[in-house]
Amino acid sequence: MSKQELAILFSGGTDSLAVYALAAIGQHPQLPRPVKIHLxxxxxxxSRFHDFPRRRFRVAQEILATKLSEPEGLPQAEMVELDMGRLFQGLWLDRYEELMPRYNGKNLVCVACKVAMHTKAILYCIEHLVPVLATGYARRQSYYPEQTPVFMEKVAALSEHFGIRTIFPVFEDFDDEQITRHVLEDLGLPSTGGGERKCLFCQTLTTATPSEIGAYLDDMVPRAKEYIEHKLQGRVREAAAVFPPGR
Structure with missing residues (x-):
């Protein structure tokens, strides 16, 4: 089978770094080495500390290049920054006073952020003809509402609607932090934190259940779908109206 291109949601943290490394060297059954990787x-x-992820990517590239003896070397890779702040605001921040009561007052800010990320990623993959999107979601982090089966099922269905296959190749594998560290250290890569930007909402408490997460997604995924469809057709006015500002 001919090599395809691959996109990875890349925070610069250990899990997404490991997904990039495994894809680059072709050492995971769900991640055959692609012809090009879009991070x-x-x-x-x-967020702040904006240069952390790019530094980690560049260091990883240099180290991984020493691990391959094949003439073609590493797949071509580039890190692309996509601004999803307006979507994030529309999905939660602009209207959280209205939205929270619908979901038993639960904090779903990180779920909204990840929906915005996937929406932008789907658009990118469609526009750049990238058929597969991978994430570093891991079972050990299922206390994050955006790294739960209900979230993954619904965003995968959204991307599948547009012909993009979203995969979660290390969700089961990385059920223990030590496994992630072993993979990275075995390749000579950084195995502790420090590669991510630091987000204002990181580590905020939420007690949201799968039922509440699912209810929010059932409301917002159709809107994300509508937004993507408008954007693909160049309907800028209609796309903007999907997530109007809260004022």
């Missing part, structure tokens, strides 16, 4: 780094407008 999609999302900007939500609420």
């Amino acid at each position: 999609l780094h999302m900007l939500n407008g609420m």
Whole structure:
């Protein structure tokens, strides 16, 4: 089978770094070495230390290049920054006073952020003819509402609607932090934190259940679908109206 291109949601953290490394060297059954890797780094407008992920990517590239003896070397890779702040605001921040009561007052800010990320990633993959999108979601982090089966099922269905296959190749594998560290250290890569931008909402408490997460997604995924369809057809006015500002 001919090699395809691959997109990865890339935060610069250990899990997404490991997904990039495994794809680059072709050492995971769900990640055959692609012809090109697009590392999609999302900007939500609420983060700082902006150069951390790019530094980690560049260091990883240099180290991985020493691991391959094949003439073709590493697949071509580029890190692309995509601004999804307006979507993030529309999905939660602009209307959280209205939205929270619908979902038992639960904090779903990170779910909204990830929906915005996937929406932008789907658009990117369609526009750049990239058939597969991978994430570094891991079972051990299922206390994050956006790394739960209900979230993954619904965003995968959204991307499938547009012909993009979203995969979660290390969700089961990385059920323990030590496994992720082993993979990275075995390749000579950084195995501890420090590669991500630091988000204002990182580590905020949520007690949202799968039922509440699912209810929010059932409301918002159709709107994300509508937004993508308008954007693909160049209907800028209609796309903007999907997530109007809260004022």
